[in-house]
Amino acid sequence: MIDYPRRGGPTVLRILLGAQLRRLRESRGISTEQAGYEIRGSHSKISRMELGRVGFKERDVSDLLTLYGVNDVEERAPLLELAKEANTPGWWHRYGDVLPSWFEVYLGLEEAASLLRTYELQFVPGLLQTEDYAHAVVRLGYSDASDEEVERRVQLRTTRQRRFTSPGAPTLWAVLDEAVVRRPLGGRDVMRRQLEHLIAMSELPNVTLQIVPFGAGGHAAAGGPFTILRFAEPGLSDVVYLEQLTSALYLDKPTDVDTYMRAMNNLCITAARPDDTARLLTGILKEL
Numbered sequence: 001m002i003d004y005p006r007r008g009g010p011t012v013l014r015i016l017l018g019a020q021l022r023r024l025r026e027s028r029g030i031s032t033e034q035a036g037y038e039i040r041g042s043h044s045k046i047s048r049m050e051l052g053r054v055g056f057k058e059r060d061v062s063d064l065l066t067l068y069g070v071n072d073v074e075e076r077a078p079l080l081e082l083a084k085e086a087n088t089p090g091w092w093h094r095y096g097d098v099l100p101s102w103f104e105v106y107l108g109l110e111e112a113a114s115l116l117r118t119y120e121l122q123f124v125p126g127l128l129q130t131e132d133y134a135h136a137v138v139r140l141g142y143s144d145a146s147d148e149e150v151e152r153r154v155q156l157r158t159t160r161q162r163r164f165t166s167p168g169a170p171t172l173w174a175v176l177d178e179a180v181v182r183r184p185l186g187g188r189d190v191m192r193r194q195l196e197h198l199i200a201m202s203e204l205p206n207v208t209l210q211i212v213p214f215g216a217g218g219h220a221a222a223g224g225p226f227t228i229l230r231f232a233e234p235g236l237s238d239v240v241y242l243e244q245l246t247s248a249l250y251l252d253k254p255t256d257v258d259t260y261m262r263a264m265n266n267l268c269i270t271a272a273r274p275d276d277t278a279r280l281l282t283g284i285l286k287e288l
Contacts, residue, residue, distance in 0.1 A: 011108020013086040015052030015236060020079065021061070022050040024068040038067045051252075053105070056083040095156045098149055102248045106241055109250075110160065114170050115230040117264050121177035122225070123185070124194060126157050127164055128174060128201055128209075133194040134158070136186030164206065173208040175267045181211065181284055188288050195285050202277050210271035211280050226260055 025035055025046075032043035039045070039060040048054045061083040065076050092099060092107045099107075110116065118125050123137055134154045142150065164172055181198070184191040202209040227241040240251040240260045251257065272280060 010055070010086045010088055010090055011052065011105055012112040012231075012236065013082060014054075014056065016233075017056060017061075017079065017082050017086055018050040018052040021064055021068075024065070024070065025050075028068050030067065035064060035067065039063050055087050058083050091159075092156065095152060098152045098156065100246075105250060106243075106248060107160070109229050109239055109241070111163070112231055112233075112236070113229040114232040115173070116170065116227060117173045117175075117230075118225070118227040119175045119177075119264065119267055120180055120225045122180060122183070124176070124180055124198065125174050127161055127172060128198060129157060129161075130190070130194050130197045131158060132190045133186055136190060140185075165204070169206045171206050171208075173210075173268075175210045175212060175264070175271050177212050178214050181281060184288070192285060192288050195281050195288075199278050199281050202274070202281075208274050209277045210268060210274055211277055212267065212271040213280070216270050226263075228257070228260055228264060 025032075032046040035046045036043045041060075045054070049056065049060075058080055061080060062076070065071075065079060070076055070079070090104070090108055090111070092104065116127075118127075123129075124133060126134070126137075129137065131154055134157050135150060138145070138150050138153045142153070145153075163169060181195060186194075198209060201207050225243070229239045229241065231238075237252050237254070238257045238261075240249075240257055242249040242251070251260070
């Protein structure tokens with residue numbers, strides 16, 4: 001854990017440090033209530049720290065290490081240094097004026113993920129959007145936003161996309177309902193360019209794109225869109241991301257992740273084969 005490469009910014013470092021603190025606490029048989037009392041907090045604060053959902057005060061980490069019997073200076077130093085690094089802002093911090101706090105967690109996870117599997121039924125996923133299409137999506141969600149704010153939100157989206165066309169890019173596997181590619185968001189010209197972009201992206205070696213045709217009928221993911229993030233590092237478990245209008249859910253319990261993984265696998269079986277994606281999108285292009 002200490003040698004973990006610092007990709008993913010503070011989010012991933014907080015998760016790794018939190019997991020280490022939880023292991024130390026449990027190995028000593030100390031309750032979250034006892035640990036919370038030690039740092040003048042509550043048991044829920046300890047839980048949030050161990051899940052990596054909040055920042056770390058070095059004093060709190062120091063006090064917890066003492067409580068857990070970690071008194072050796074050489075053993076404490078790397079953990080305290082990790083606590084300091086975990087409070088360093090990620091690259092997305094400069095977009096704080098348009099970035100909700102609940103989405104910052106996702107950006108850190110996305111930055112560290114080696115594989116993202118996503119299902120969408122209304123919009124093209126942000127990582128696959130053209131700038132014009134992204135403008136149309138942002139305008140829908142933030143109808144009162146100024147032109148400058150819209151542009152900032154689109155810039156954030158395009159900055160996220162760069163990692164997926166760079167050397168060492170992670171794998172992106174997207175499954176889209178047919179409604180996504182038929183809804184002419186932004187007008188016909190914008191949608192045509194978006195479909196052409198999807199065809200080009202589907203040809204990248206690290207991108208897999210599938211379409212669930214209307215003719216497939218119902219399927220296992222009828223409840224709504226979701227994303228599963230997987231990490232190469234053994235210290236990080238898979239996370240399911242569920243976005244809502246004003247917040248998001250992050251599920252990492254194995255039973256929850258397994259349920260969504262089964263739904264995703266069934267979606268991939270129901271959807272048209274990846275080899276057919278370009279043909280399907282080209283057919284829709286001809287109809288526009």
